[in-house]
Amino acid sequence: MVLLEVERLHASVTKISKKYEHLHCKNIELEHDYRVLKHNWEMTHPQGTRLDHTQDVGHTQPNQPMQSSHSAPAQSRLCRGKGHLHPEST
Secondary structure: OHHHHHHHHHHHHHHHHHHHHHHHHHHHHHHHHHHHHHHHHHHHOOOOOOOOOOOOOOOOOOOOOOOOOOOOOHHHOOOOOOOOOOOOOO
């Protein structure tokens, strides 16, 4: 009985660890993409220009991902670690 409980807890910890790793990697990807988008914005807009969030309303299709303007998608950059795709840390 105790052995079954230990195995169940071990499986739960393993599952949670995998979810944490996935979310951590996704966070790194999003932070990288944010830095790239912010850099692109700063390079294409003069200092003091405010971002108007209403200008692009209605121009994207529902459930379609936004296309970023940087050359390589975050998913294609590998970071060593347990066979998962990770963005480069810069």
